[in-house]
Amino acid sequence: MKKRIAKPKEKVLTFKISLLDNAAITRELALAEGQTLYTFAEAIIDSFDFALDHCFGFYSSFEKRCLSNEKY
Numbered sequence: 301m302k303k304r305i306a307k308p309k310e311k312v313l314t315f316k317i318s319l320l321d322n323a324a325i326t327r328e329l330a331l332a333e334g335q336t337l338y339t340f341a342e343a344i345i346d347s348f349d350f351a352l353d354h355c356f357g358f359y360s361s362f363e364k365r366c367l368s369n370e371k372y
Contacts, residue, residue, distance in 0.1 A: 306332040317344050 306312050311333040318326040327347040331340060341356045359368040 304332070310334065315340075317347065319348070 312330050313333055315329045315331070316326055317329060318324075325348075327344070329343050329347060331343060337358055341358075342352055345352050345356075357365070358370075359365045360370040361368045
């Protein structure tokens with residue numbers, strides 16, 4: 301993933317990501333507020349050295365994805 305420096309006054313959001321089947325394996329990511337969900341997914345996948353070759357989604361409720369209020 302291509303790294304970039306946040307612009308002045310641009311907020312930087314930090315995330316702690318863990319694997320679903322092994323919460324002990326985690327990564328901490330920082331992204332500028334203007335990044336897309338695609339860039340977010342790319343950063344997550346890259347941080348675990350996975351290939352970006354599958355579909356992905358973001359849901360407000362992972363347990364009941366089809367009933368989530370928000371889906372991306």
